[in-house]
Amino acid sequence: xxxxxxxxxxxxxxxxxxxxxxxxxxxxxxxxxxxxxxxxxxxxxxxxxxxxxxxxxxxxxxxxxxxxxxxxxxxx
Numbered sequence: 001x002x003x004x005x006x007x008x009x010x011x012x013x014x015x016x017x018x019x020x021x022x023x024x025x026x027x028x029x030x031x032x033x034x035x036x037x038x039x040x041x042x043x044x045x046x047x048x049x050x051x052x053x054x055x056x057x058x059x060x061x062x063x064x065x066x067x068x069x070x071x072x073x074x075x076x
Contacts, residue, residue: 005073007035015066021048021056024063039067 007030017024023042028035041063048056 002073004076006033006076008072008074017059017062019055019059021052022059022063024066026066035071 015024015026021043023040023044025038025040027038030036
């Protein structure tokens with residue numbers, strides 16, 4: 001956190017996806033004036049049908065969206 005600022009809004013404290021193609025979890029927490037963001041992502045190995053690709057692509061877009069968000073700061 002920049003000195004003299006505080007968080008006034010942030011995304012949900014946790015995002016989670018547990019699907020066939022992807023396991024993903026993102027957490028945010030304020031700790032001692034710092035905003036800690038943790039991302040865990042796993043893609044299991046395997047062979048999948050071509051018609052499964054749209055579902056996989058949609059899940060990947062959800063993961064990317066979860067990592068791309070705004071945090072609003074305000075001076076103390």
